[in-house]
Amino acid sequence: MITTESLTKRYPRVTALDRLTLDIEPGVVGLVGSNGAGKSTLIKILLGLLAASEGRASVLGLDVVRDGSKIRERVGYMPEHECLPPDVSATEFVLHMARMSGLPTAAARERTADTLRHVGLYEERYRPIGGYSTGMKQRVKLAQALVHDPQLVLLDEPTNGLDPVGRDEMLDLIRRVHTDFGISVLVTSHLLGELERTCDHVVVIDGGTLLRSQSTAEFTQATQTMAVEVTDSERHPDGAAAVCAALVGSGVAVTADGRLLLVDVSDESTYDTVRDAVAGLGLGLVRMEQRRHGIVELFRPQTPDAQPVPFRGQHEKEGSRGSASTP
Missing domain, CATH: 3.30.70.100 (Alpha-Beta Plaits)
Structure with a gap:
């Protein structure tokens, strides 16, 4: 589904990704790391929105440099940041995104209604987004990522700002995206427990480098x-x-x-x-x-002489640290 080879992204004073090499298979895959670990940078490179400094990457067999537009036709993206227009309804916004992806008007309207029903916003679909709660806005972002029936969706911190009940509901929705529709999911989070209960496979990065890539079932045995x-x-x-x-x-x-x-x-x-x-x-x-093992143990030493790998707190933002180094 996704392949990277020595993928590196350098800024003038920061290395966001440092020779990252990984292969991600279809399914529900969690990309875990603290804020600042390089998760959002990786997603933007995979979408062709950001150029890598070195290395190569492909999504669904398409090169991120040459085939960015083709990748975006087949991939849905739910950004982490606030990005919704407050003065339009969920129906208007998701319909617009469906039309932007190339769907004819009639098909776009049908897909919009079906997708909003799937994410639990059907009854509220005509209300202006500005009056929505944080949880409802997250559902709108998920809906626009799914409306064009992609092969893969990239979800960047989809539970940000949600209370425990809202997080549980969002995690259930994410799981159903794959089980009900066969769409593969790459979801990022800095909350280890979320990915442990939601994902089939977990990829752990810290400081832009790969710590571990392993199936959840194997690790939590x-x-x-x-x-x-x-x-x-x-x-x-x-x-x-x-x-x-x-x-x-x-x-x-x-x-x-x-x-x-x-x-x-x-x-x-x-x-x-x-x-x-x-x-x-x-x-x-x-x-x-x-x-049972917990995913948090991924950040502990695996051998007696290994050095502990720090898991940075939520307050650290990407770009607030020095150059990454290999653990």
């Missing part, structure tokens, strides 16, 4: 670690510490993470040992479950 949480009692005010001491005395490897105990599961007998330790201390068992 179950570990050999069990998470145990227990209650306290008058006899044992710190129940977790008491259980930890008992397990260590039984030869079980355990690590305390606050009130949560992370127990290494060597074999089936480990479960019995934990149960007996909790019961023997007269404590209650809140939960005992197999732990």
Whole structure:
């Protein structure tokens, strides 16, 4: 779906992309990185809106330098920034975008109605966009990206500014874009949990370089670690510490993470040992479950001698750092 080879973008004082090489297959793919990691720069290069300093890139088999207009015919784009005219309705705006993409008037009207219904704006489609909530505006941006029935949509931070309910609804819509219509999706975010639950594959970049590209299922598979949480009692005010001491005395490897105990599961007998330790201390068992990897671990060292890779906070904006370096 997307291929880059040594893709580099330099500005006078900043390197936004640094020899980025990756291959992205069809499906729902998450591009994760902090603000300033190079996500938006990559999308603009893929759309042919920004020239790379070095390297090559192709989208749907089309070269981004030679075939920019052909790429934009087949790709939908939902920008991160505010870009909607406030004094027109959603129907007028999405219809205009459909006509701009080359659809005849009748087909454009039909596609506009269908797309606004799909994103949940059918009842509100004739109201001026200026009176919409942030969540409704995000849905309009998604609708205009889908109205011409593209093969691929690029969604840049689609949950920006949304409350938890709005984020959940947007993530469900994104998933349905692929499951209901077979359209591939590349979605960017700096929120790791969003991509973990939405995407089939995750590409992680930081400082314009590739950290990891891996299927979500492979990375979030179950570990050999069990998470145990227990209650306290008058006899044992710190129940977790008491259980930890008992397990260590039984030869079980355990690590305390606050009130949560992370127990290494060597074999089936480990479960019995934990149960007996909790019961023997007269404590209650809140939960005992197999732990799964989280995408946040992509930013932790993978070898004992590796250096931690920083995941920059949301306050850092693209272009506010020095030249990128390879982690």
